[in-house]
Every structure is written in C-alpha cells, then in structure tokens.
C-alpha cells in the first residue's frame with residue numbers, strides 16, 4: 001500500500017484553486033439545499049398562513065423549559081402550548097401533572113417528531129399534538145397556556161388571548177414577552193427568560209386604561225376606533 005497517497009491527495013487539494021465557477025457551484029448547491037430544507041421540512045403547513053404570521057421553528061432551551069414550568073408551579077388542569085414544535089413543553093407539562101396537555105403545531109414533520117418523542121418517553125396517548133393553526137383554535141376553556149413565538153406576532157396574539165381566555169387563565173411566554181402586558185412573575189435570564197401573565201390582572205389593568213380620559217379605548221397600548 002502507498003503510505004504517501006493521502007498526503008499527496010491533500011497537497012493536491014491545497015494547491016488546486018477553486019476558481020470562479022467552483023465558487024458559483026458551491027454557492028448554488030448550498031442555496032438549493034437551504035431552499036429544499038425550507039420547502040420540504042420547515043414550510044409545510046404554512047401555505048395558508050399570511051407571511052407576517054409565519055414563525056420559524058426554534059426549540060426552547062432546557063433552561064427555558066425549566067423556567068416555564070417554574071412559573072406554572074402550583075397550577076393544575078389542562079395546558080396548551082401554542083406552536084408546540086417538537087413537543088418538549090407539552091411533554092414536560094404532562095410529566096408535571098398537567099392533563100390534558102395539548103400542543104398545536106402546523107408543521108406536520110414537527111407533529112410527527114413530537115409524537116415520536118412522546119412515545120419514546122412512554123407517554124404515547126397521554127399527550128396530544130394536533131396539526132392545527134393556533135390562530136383558529138378556540139381557547140375559551142384553556143386555563144394554562146404557554147407560547148414561544150416571534151415578537152412580531154405577539155401583539156396580535158395578545159388580543160386573541162385577551163378576548164378568549166377565561167379570567168383564571170395563566171399565560172407563560174418564553175424568550176419574548178408580550179409587548180403591552182404586565183407580567184405577574186418573571187423567571188430566568190437572557191434568552192432563557194420566561195414571563196407569566198394572569199388574565200384576571202391583565203383585564204383589570206386594561207379596564208383601568210380603558211377609563212383613561214381622552215375618549216380613546218386602549219387595548220394594551222394600541223388605540224382602537226372609539227368615539228366618546
């Protein structure tokens with residue numbers, strides 16, 4: 001066997017220049033791979049969702065999940081994760097005694113992955129992952145809600161939650177806080193931080209703002225059309 005062969009091959013590679021055409025080929029190949037990944041794995045399920053409401057999948061860190069569950073301590077009953085990704089928060093919630101624990105997720109690959117994780121954890125049939133658009137889910141009976149979504153959609157989600165959730169609901173947001181709500185508790189630091197919001201306190205706060213002079217009705221900081 002020729003011991004020098006690998007060395008020669010590396011030397012050959014080092015001295016050979018890629019050239020303009022080589023760079024174009026690598027750039028095109030990388031672009032194509034990223035596009036295929038986006039269309040085939042990340043995009044499915046989002047075709048009917050307006051672009052400005054599309055939120056990419058980023059899994060919550062372990063510390064973030066822990067902070068979310070710390071803020072949920074003392075609560076019981078159902079829990080819903082809006083945009084449940086690979087299902088980690090729902091699974092953790094079930095293991096902390098929440099039932100039913102339900103995740104809503106549009107991406108079918110992530111729904112399958114979440115079900116696989118549940119099966120592997122021995123929780124098959126105990127948690128539920130539904131391939132549904134979170135904007136169309138009726139939340140009027142949900143007592144515990146978790147979200148980890150992009151800041152760009154949180155002000156709209158705020159309004160949906162405010163209209164639909166019962167007074168005794170608790171909402172926990174991971175990584176990004178709701179823009180206009182005041183949290184009752186905060187846990188963790190940096191990207192792992194989580195914020196808890198009591199719906200009852202939130203509604204009282206909004207009612208006070210609504211009564212402010214000036215003839216404008218405020219939901220959080222956004223004025224709605226209202227004439228005194």
Ligand SMILES: C[S@@+](CC[C@H](N)C(=O)[O-])C[C@H]1O[C@@H](n2cnc3c(N)ncnc32)[C@H](O)[C@@H]1O
Pocket residue numbers: 049053054055056057058059060081082083084085086087088089104105106107110132133134135147148149150174
């Ligand atoms: C930032 S990830 C969070 C995933 C998971 N909750 C976690 O904490 O690990 C947001 C998830 O929301 C999902 N999502 C975005 N818009 C959605 C919609 N309209 N309906 C259901 N799921 C949605 C995305 O596919 C993505 O998996």
